[in-house]
Amino acid sequence: PTTPQNLEVTDAGAQHIALAWDASSDKSNFSYRVYRTDLSQPVTVSKSQTSYVWDGLASNESYSFYVRAVDSAGNVSAASNTVTGTTTGEDFPPGAPSGVTVTVLVGPTFSMRRK
Numbered sequence: 001p002t003t004p005q006n007l008e009v010t011d012a013g014a015q016h017i018a019l020a021w022d023a024s025s026d027k028s029n030f031s032y033r034v035y036r037t038d039l040s041q042p043v044t045v046s047k048s049q050t051s052y053v054w055d056g057l058a059s060n061e062s063y064s065f066y067v068r069a070v071d072s073a074g075n076v077s078a079a080s081n082t083v084t085g086t087t088t089g090e091d092f093p094p095g096a097p098s099g100v101t102v103t104v105l106v107g108p109t110f111s112m113r114r115k
Helices: none
Strands: 005-012 016-022 030-036 043-046 051-055 062-071 083-086 100-104 110-114
Touching (some): 016 062, 016 083, 030 051, 043 051
Antiparallel strands (some): 005 016, 016 051, 030 043, 030 062, 062 083, 100 110
């Protein structure tokens, strides 16, 4: 199969990095192997899938990836370009604002003021 092209990081969160690449071609059936450079075992995805989200990563860490195509006869393409992504510190929206005081006046009405 031809080499997967234009691998890029499309998103990063606290525990994931999303990747996408341009499709390979081959006369026979093939799949992609997505490699993380610090691991020996790749993840295999179908030829129709030209993106992958690598989950379960540590936050605030950098990870590098590349992709190869492999056909049903076991022929493996050259590696795509290698990309590096960095996970973020959090995947969640910021917490409630600090310094807010709520005063109940009467019944269901209330007022808010920032300190």
